[in-house]
Amino acid sequence: MNLSPDLGVTLAVMPILSVRHLTRYRYREPVYFGEHRIMFRPRESYDQRILESRLVIAPEPVELRYVQDLFGNCVAIARFDGRAHDLSFESFVRLDHTPAPLATDSEDEIDASVSYPFAYNPEDLPDLLPSIMRQHPDPSGRVEAWARRFTNEGRPTHVLGMLTDMTRAIRAEFTYGKRLHGGPQTPLETLSRGSGSCRDFAMLLIEAVRSLGLAARFVSGYIYSPSSGLGVARRGGGHTHAWARVYLPSCGWVEFDPTNGIVGNTDLIRVAVARDPRQAVPLHGTWAGPDGAYLGMDVEVDVDVERPQAVQHRPALVAAE
Numbered sequence: 001m002n003l004s005p006d007l008g009v010t011l012a013v014m015p016i017l018s019v020r021h022l023t024r025y026r027y028r029e030p031v032y033f034g035e036h037r038i039m040f041r042p043r044e045s046y047d048q049r050i051l052e053s054r055l056v057i058a059p060e061p062v063e064l065r066y067v068q069d070l071f072g073n074c075v076a077i078a079r080f081d082g083r084a085h086d087l088s089f090e091s092f093v094r095l096d097h098t099p100a101p102l103a104t105d106s107e108d109e110i111d112a113s114v115s116y117p118f119a120y121n122p123e124d125l126p127d128l129l130p131s132i133m134r135q136h137p138d139p140s141g142r143v144e145a146w147a148r149r150f151t152n153e154g155r156p157t158h159v160l161g162m163l164t165d166m167t168r169a170i171r172a173e174f175t176y177g178k179r180l181h182g183g184p185q186t187p188l189e190t191l192s193r194g195s196g197s198c199r200d201f202a203m204l205l206i207e208a209v210r211s212l213g214l215a216a217r218f219v220s221g222y223i224y225s226p227s228s229g230l231g232v233a234r235r236g237g238g239h240t241h242a243w244a245r246v247y248l249p250s251c252g253w254v255e256f257d258p259t260n261g262i263v264g265n266t267d268l269i270r271v272a273v274a275r276d277p278r279q280a281v282p283l284h285g286t287w288a289g290p291d292g293a294y295l296g297m298d299v300e301v302d303v304d305v306e307r308p309q310a311v312q313h314r315p316a317l318v319a320a321e
Contacts, residue, residue: 015098016051016306019222019269021091021240023283026295030083036285038076039272040091042221047265052094059084071279073272078285089283094306097224099266102160102251114250115156116212121249128247130275131215136186136207143187147208159214163246163256164263166208170201171261176235180299184277198235199242199277201258206244215247219255220280221271224303234267235259239301240282243268269303 021040044050057064061078069075080087120128138144150165151157175195184199187207196204199218206216225237236242236259243257255265262268272280287294 015096017095017097017224017269018304018306019091019093019095020300020302021093021222021282022088022298022300023090024086024088024298025287026298027085027087027287027289027293028295029290029293030085031287031289031293032083033080033087034286034288036078036080036087036089036283037281038078038089038091039073039220039280039282040089040093041074041076042093042095042269042271043073043273045270047098047100048269049096050093051096052092054092056088056090056092058086058088058090069279071273071275073274073280083289087287095269097269099264102254102264114159114248116151116159116162117156118159118249120215120247128215131217131247132210132213134207134210135276136188136203138188138207138211142191143204143207144211146191147211151212159248160251160254160263163209163254166205167256167258167263168261170205170258174201176201176259178236178239180239180297197242198257198259202242202244203277205256205258209244209246217245217253218274218277218280219243219245219268219270219272220274220277220282222269222301222303223257223260224267224269224305226305237301237303239299240271241268242277242280245273 019042038055040055041053042048042050055076057078059080059082062081063079065077067075067077147166150162150169173194174190177195177197179197184203185193185196187204190196190200190204202218206218209216220240220242223234223236223241225234241259243255243259243262245253245255247253254263255268256263257268271282274280
């Protein structure tokens with residue numbers, strides 16, 4: 001018996017995304033900088049794995065350290081000495097981004113535990129309760145009434161289908177507008193105006209889901225938007241993006257992007273997950289100087305996909321008679 005190579009070839013394709021994120025602050029005259037907290041580094045998980053990462057800060061901080069916050073997000077903390085006209089933070093990341101398929105898209109196959117209404121496991125409730133508690137007043141029940149549009153009164157509702165319909169309804173019925181400054185609108189403001197930014201839509205979906213007793217969290221990150229003619233253009237490209245995630249017993253945490261009607265994490269790069277948007281601010285810090293010194297802030301985010309590379313596995317040796 002001798003050994004001969006198996007000439008069969010297996011090809012593997014790695015979807016590699018690269019992210020460049022630049023934030024620059026400009027001042028009329030040199031100012032002092034206090035501590036800055038930076039959340040630019042994506043969270044590593046089974047569906048996204050960092051291959052390369054670097055952060056360039058100018059002027060160079062006298063101290064730069066990394067910590068994990070209470071949600072497990074990676075936070076860089078920079079301290080400075082001296083004064084400057086500009087302060088910039090530029091992040092470069094390459095990552096293997098592999099969108100995870102949902103458990104099932106079939107209503108017939110879905111487990112009964114994800115038919116609404118349902119009860120979370122009592123052992124999970126202490127950890128989920130902060131994400132179920134509502135954050136914004138809804139005295140007349142407008143947000144809850146909007147959410148109940150998507151339920152089947154008097155009979156179980158397929159929860160994944162319900163959440164998908166909610167997500168796509170926001171995409172179809174509300175007008176999107178980019179807004180780089182300030183916190184999210186309240187859900188009632190978004191309902192009244194019929195418009196908002198990605199973080200406004202995320203908060204509307206989160207509060208609607210919480211009004212039904214489901215656990216939801218805010219997600220900050222990036223979105224890949226293919227160039228014209230190469231795929232579906234996404235809203236929210238060119239800067240940081242925001243969406244929601246909901247905990248379902250059979251599926252775990254599932255991502256929902258109401259700005260684009262996305263269910264699952266296709267084209268979404270998760271950076272920070274939090275109960276409240278104020279806990280997921282990408283960049284926060286202080287400065288000291290004369291009144292009127294601040295001129296403005298510039299933000300640039302570029303997300304590109306590298307051309308997939310086929311990898312040929314080494315031939316295996318098999319026994320031949």
